[in-house]
Amino acid sequence: MRRKDARESFMQMLFEMEMQKDYSRDKMDQFLNEHVDEAKTPDYFEMLFKAIDEHLAEIDEKLQKASSNWTLDRFNKVDLAILRLAAAELFYCEQIPDAVSINEAVELAKKYGTDDSARFINGVLGKVYRNDSGL
Numbered sequence: 001m002r003r004k005d006a007r008e009s010f011m012q013m014l015f016e017m018e019m020q021k022d023y024s025r026d027k028m029d030q031f032l033n034e035h036v037d038e039a040k041t042p043d044y045f046e047m048l049f050k051a052i053d054e055h056l057a058e059i060d061e062k063l064q065k066a067s068s069n070w071t072l073d074r075f076n077k078v079d080l081a082i083l084r085l086a087a088a089e090l091f092y093c094e095q096i097p098d099a100v101s102i103n104e105a106v107e108l109a110k111k112y113g114t115d116d117s118a119r120f121i122n123g124v125l126g127k128v129y130r131n132d133s134g135l
Helices: 003-020 025-035 042-066 077-092 098-112 117-133
Strands: none
Touching: 003 025, 003 042, 003 077, 003 098, 025 042, 042 077, 042 117, 077 098, 077 117, 098 117
16 A cells, blocks of 8 residues: 555544544554555554554644634544644654645545635645744
């Protein structure tokens, strides 16, 4: 499985977890067993799940800060899953270039989101990136 496909599967897992309000390791293992050939992507999934598991509150705080007048509970759930995935890559996956994480998030938004999702996600992630890097 290519990383692009693994990223898409991870976003789908985050969406499912958000809908069920279950971010447990058991939920991830269940998703992987049902939907993903983990043998081809164990390191990537483990790295992202660890980031989400250990830093979800911090990721959400950064997304909230960058989204001006919106609260996370108002976000489209697909957009929220994409933003969390991209933020996890930006802050906790140093081997993935920031521009790649942002671009891939925008592409996921074009595929799965609403007509406004790509622009919204690009704007929020741009602000998150600038806030974190001090630009």
